[in-house]
Amino acid sequence: MWIVWLPAGVILAVIFILVARTLNEPKVFAIVLIVAALIYVGFAVFGGAPGARVALEILGVILYGTAAVLGLRVTPWWLAIGWGAHPVWDAGVQLFGGGHAFVPGWYAISCISFDAVLALYIAYQCSRPGPDNSFKPTSLRHRA
Numbered sequence: 001m002w003i004v005w006l007p008a009g010v011i012l013a014v015i016f017i018l019v020a021r022t023l024n025e026p027k028v029f030a031i032v033l034i035v036a037a038l039i040y041v042g043f044a045v046f047g048g049a050p051g052a053r054v055a056l057e058i059l060g061v062i063l064y065g066t067a068a069v070l071g072l073r074v075t076p077w078w079l080a081i082g083w084g085a086h087p088v089w090d091a092g093v094q095l096f097g098g099g100h101a102f103v104p105g106w107y108a109i110s111c112i113s114f115d116a117v118l119a120l121y122i123a124y125q126c127s128r129p130g131p132d133n134s135f136k137p138t139s140l141r142h143r144a
Contacts, residue, residue, distance in 0.1 A: 005106045009113030016114075017121055025134055026076050029122060030068035033082050036111070037064040040094065040103065047102025057099075060089055076126050076135040084119035087112045 020028040041057040043049075049057075067082030093099050095108040125135040 001105060002109055005109035006113045009110035009115075010117055012110065013114045013117035013121075017118070025125070026072060026079060029079050029083070029118065030072050033068045033071075033079065033086070034061065034065050036086060036115070037061040037089075040089075040099065043099070043103045043107075049099075049102050053098060053102075056093070060093070076122065080119050080123040080126055083115050083122060086115040086119075090115060 016032075037057070037060045041054065041061060044054045044057045064082050064086065067078045067085070071077070071079030071082060090108045090111040094103045095105065095112075099108070122135070128135070
């Protein structure tokens, strides 16, 4: 299963990045970071997870939502941190934690590579010099 879904996540991430490049990249990455966390809430609710598990997933939305907002308002490095932390959530909480009871394995596995590729791309963009870089904090203040 890993040999199929890890590469699928990479391919989907590359496609997503190409689409996001035609839009306001930082804002798109922030919104989708929140959506990625919300999807796990949906899996928990519709999968009949206990209330404590749903609460844990809501905590994830709060954590990743905070990273998204900080990524737009403070420094885009928070977007890289949020996306970089999300594979840990995918693996530790979902795939190998109690989330495996309601989250499809293929989804968690593909998310690990999808999230890692986004984190690396955003970190690269944050470190890239140049005044035209939309990931620079001064650019974000004008676009957000």
